[in-house]
Amino acid sequence: MLNTLPDLHRSFAEQLKLKLQSDPRIHSLLAGGSFIHGGFDQYSDLDFVVVVDPLYYDEIMAKRMAFAGTLGHLLHAFTGEHVGEPRLLICLFGPQLLHVDLKFITLDMLTQRVEEPAxxxxxxxxxxxxxxxxxxxxxxxxxxxxxxSRAWIWLHYAVVKLGRGELFEAMGMLSFFREQVLGPMLFRRANLPQRGVRRIEALGIDPDGLLTSTLATHDRHSVGIAIRRAADAYVTLRADALPDNIADDAARRAVLA
Known part of the structure; x- marks a missing residue:
């Protein structure tokens, strides 16, 4: 299973497996992400779920930074509250840089999951x-x-930032809009799980260039065009599965005014 990974990833995964097998507090080691979705390459990170004996869960959670430090040369790590997952520890190991996600759970917590782990x-x-x-x-x-519910609010945010001359803010919202709205809707159109804008280029699921049409340079006119094209792209993709909560076109007219 591990022998298909790039050398750096395989070496880390094998060492992690051996170390956790020797720790009686650990019940299981599971893998997710690209490991199971496919397309794993030298640029991929490693996603692990560490299933801990409930008797030791609080102990390991309290010392998980130190725990991660025993797994290799840990450069930095932080917890995943920003993605709503405080049990997640996001790590960067060196000297050859490797991104590793470690999620600590007990067996009872395994019922709520977004993928079937290896x-x-x-x-x-x-x-x-x-x-x-x-x-x-x-x-x-x-x-x-x-x-x-969100598309027109977010596009309006981009419009008002443009109006104020905050071009970086407006461009940031366009990037956010691609990741949260347009990208997932392209995945929906392709009958694939919605995954932001992940691997869209490789998958070839945007043949009409809807995403690239929303790219802007740091120029007021360019940003304005990109916002209009983002609105047009949303309406185009919305037609694939019309929502029940379309009130009217007032929001669209306001954005495109």
Whole structure:
């Protein structure tokens, strides 16, 4: 399973597996992300789920920075509150740089998951399989209504920032809009799980160049055109699955005015 990884990733994963196998506090080691979605390459990060014996969970959570430091040459790490996942530790190891995500859970916490993990090792395969069987993985795709509720608010934000001359703010919102709205809707059009703008170039799911049409330079006219094209791209993609909460076209007219 690990022998298909690039050398750097494989070496780290193998060492991690051996270390955790020797730690009786660890129940299982699971892998996710590109490891299971495919397309793993030298630029990929490693996503691990460390299943901890509940008797030791609080202890390990309290000392997880130090715990991560025992896994290799840890340069920096921080916790994942910014993505709503405080159990996540985002790490950068060196000297050859490697991004590693470590999510610490107990077996009971495994029911809520967005993907079916690969099992690298477990001390109790039956218990692990029973827990995995209780619930299926659910990828958090957004609904048409979710997009409609937010799209015009976010585009209006870009418009007012443009009006004030805050071009970096407006350009930042356009980038955010591509990641949160247009990219996921392109994945929806391709009948794929919504994953922001991940690998869109490689997947070839934007043949009409909707995303590139929304790119702007640091110029008021360029940003204004990009906002209009972002609105047009949204309306085009919205037609694939019309939401129930379209009130009227007032928001669109205001954005495009």
């Amino acid at each position: 099992v690298l090792f477990t001390r109790d395969n039956d218990a692990l399989e029973r827990q995995l069987a209780k619930f299926s993985a659910h990828w958090p795709d957004m609904t048409p209504e979710w997009f409609e």
